[in-house]
Amino acid sequence: xxxxxxxxxxxxxxxxxCGVGAVGGVATAVxxxxxxxxxxxxxxxxxxxxxDIGGLKPGxxxxxxxxxxxxWIMRRxxxxxxxxxxxxxxxxxxKSERTQYPTxxxxxxxxxxxxxxxxxxVGICSHLGCSPSDKFVSGPQPSxxxxxxxxxxxxxxxxxxxxxxxxFKNKPAPDNLEVPPHTYLSDSRLLxxxxxxA
Ligand code: FES
Numbered sequence: 517x518x519x520x521x522x523x524x525x526x527x528x529x530x531x532x533x534c535g536v537g538a539v540g541g542v543a544t545a546v547x548x549x550x551x552x553x554x555x556x557x558x559x560x561x562x563x564x565x566x567x568d569i570g571g572l573k574p575g576x577x578x579x580x581x582x583x584x585x586x587x588w589i590m591r592r593x594x595x596x597x598x599x600x601x602x603x604x605x606x607x608x609x610x611k612s613e614r615t616q617y618p619t620x621x622x623x624x625x626x627x628x629x630x631x632x633x634x635x636x637x638v639g640i641c642s643h644l645g646c647s648p649s650d651k652f653v654s655g656p657q658p659s660x661x662x663x664x665x666x667x668x669x670x671x672x673x674x675x676x677x678x679x680x681x682x683x684f685k686n687k688p689a690p691d692n693l694e695v696p697p698h699t700y701l702s703d704s705r706l707l708x709x710x711x712x713x714a
Contacts, residue, residue: 562709569634570704577650579639582708586639586647587696589706596679597633599654599665600626607682609692617642617694620711628680628695636698636708637681642691646672652679668693 565582569589572578577590604610604626612619612628617638622630629635639647648668656662659669660676668677673688681693699712 564707564709566701567706567708568704569706574633575652580708582638582696587708588635588637588639590635590679592627592633592635592679596652596666597627599667600678600680602665603667603678603680603682603684606684607678607692608685608687608690610682612682612692612695614691616691619692619695620697622711623695626680628682628692630698630700634706635680636695636706638694638696640694641670641672641675641689642683642693643670643673643675643687643689646670648675648677648693651676 562583565580565587567578567580567589569578569591572589572591574591574593575596577588579586579588581587610626612624619628627633627635628637641648648670651657651660651664651669652666654664654666657664659671659674665678667679668681670676670689675687675689676684677689677693678684681695683689683692696708697711698706698708699710701707
C-alpha cells in the first residue's frame with residue numbers, strides 16, 4: 517500500500533531487513549516488498565525518479581529519494597558558484613578523478629553538474645554513510661574554518677564538502693559526494709537514475 521512506503525518507520529524497517537538478509541537470507545523481506553504497488557516496487561529496485569524543479573529558487577535545495585537514498589538538488593547562486601573557484605586548491609579531488617564513486621563524464625567539471633547552477637548529488641558521506649548538513653552561510657562558525665565559503669558539514673566525524681560536494685583535504689571522508697546518473701527532460705523536469713539516451 518502506498519502509505520507503507522511514505523512511512524519513514526517502515527522504510528527504516530525495510531533497510532534493516534535488507535541488511536539482515538545479507539546474513540540470514542532474504543525471505544522475510546519478500547512479503548513487505550510484495551505489498552508495494554508496481555511503481556513502488558520499481559522505485560525500490562532502482563527505477564529512475566522524476567523531480568519537478570520548476571519552483572526551486574537560487575540558494576534552495578530539495579531532496580528526493582532514489583534507490584532508498586536521499587538525492588539533493590540545489591540551485592546555486594552566482595556567488596555560490598564563484599566559491600567553487602576558491603575551494604579548487606583546498607579539496608582532495610578537485611577534478612573528480614577518483615573511481616570509488618565514479619563521477620559521470622558530464623559532471624567532471626568544477627561545478628560537478630550538467631548545468632552549472634544545478635547541483636545533483638547523493639546526500640550520503642563517503643566516510644561511513646551519515647548525511648551531511650547544509651552549511652550555506654559563509655564565515656566563522658563552530659566546527660568550520662573561519663574562511664568558510666559555504667558547503668556541507670558531516671557531523672559524524674567532521675568531513676566538510678564544498679558546494680559541488682568535493683571533500684576538503686585531510687578529512688575522514690575519502691571521496692567526493694556521489695553524483696548520480698541524471699538527465700533533464702525539460703527546464704523544470706529532472707530524471708534521476710538515468711543518463712541521457714544517445
Ligand atoms: S560519516 Fe561523514 S565524516 Fe564520518
